Amino acid sequence: MRYFIIGDIHGCFHTFKNMLEKHWNHNEEILIQLGDLIDRGKKSPQMVEYARELHGNFSEKVFFLRGNHEFEMIEHFTKEPNHNWLRQCGEETLRQYEVANRDCESDVKWMKDLPLFWENDYLFISHAGIAEEASDPFLEDDEYSVIWNRSRLKNIGKLQIIGHTPCRNPSYDENSNSWNIDTAAAYSGYLTGVKIDSLGRVIEFVRGNTDLRDK
Structure with a gap:
């Protein structure tokens, strides 16, 4: 079985859908998306709806x-208002939900069950990676956790694939044996996917230019 891993989407529903229709072979490839489905782009509710449908069907x-x-949106709905999230992009995301007439709280419940990582003998996939400085990389509100880290990654003896920190092109770090595939789809960049073989080796990168309907 091969793997098709896709970077940060940030509300770019049409861009993601285009990429799957053109490049995903669901008979031969496991699809893994490494977080940040929402915010920034124009189609966060549609993106989450599509993600839930895909997960339900496959x-x-x-x-x-x-x-x-996702963590910040969960915090906003389950604890006190998350003013940082609201200020940065949450207000716009909530407006999109209102226009789409979609239930935020149902999607938040689904987000709470999303895993922090996916791994096998050769791959470790997470949003931001295992940091050298992390005492507990799975403590979600820690700056070095697998959803927040922007520091040097640890070499864990597996290929790490991450996003979170935008880069102009997919970026490889030899010391940690890691690829960053967040190419800023919701900004002036594009969506990146990478295909990996059963032994954790890169086969190819897939570029999906951002659909104008998502900007």
Whole structure:
């Protein structure tokens, strides 16, 4: 079985859908998206709806991970108002939900069940990676956690694939054996996917130019 891993989407529903229709072979590839489905782009509610449909239809072959933007939206609805999230992009996301007439709280419940990582003997996939400085990389509100980290990654003996920190092109770090595939789809960049073989080796990168309907 091969793997098709896709970076930060940030509300770019049409861009993501285009990429899957052109490049995903669901008979031969496990699809893994490494978090940040929402915010920034124009189609966050539609993106979450589509993600939930995909996971429901291909539960053994489709995995969505939790990113820091999902974490912040969860915090906003389950604790006190998250003013940082609201100020940065949450107000716009909530407006999109209102226009789409979609239930935020149902999506938040789904987000709470998203895993923080996916791994096998060769791959470790998370939103921001295992940091050298992390005492507990799975403590979600820690700055070095797998949803927030922007520091040097640890070499864990597996290929790490991450997003979270935008880069102009997919970026490889030899010391940690890691690829960053967040190419800023919701800004002036594009969506990146990477195909990996059964032994954790990169086959190819897939570029999806951002659909104008998502900007």
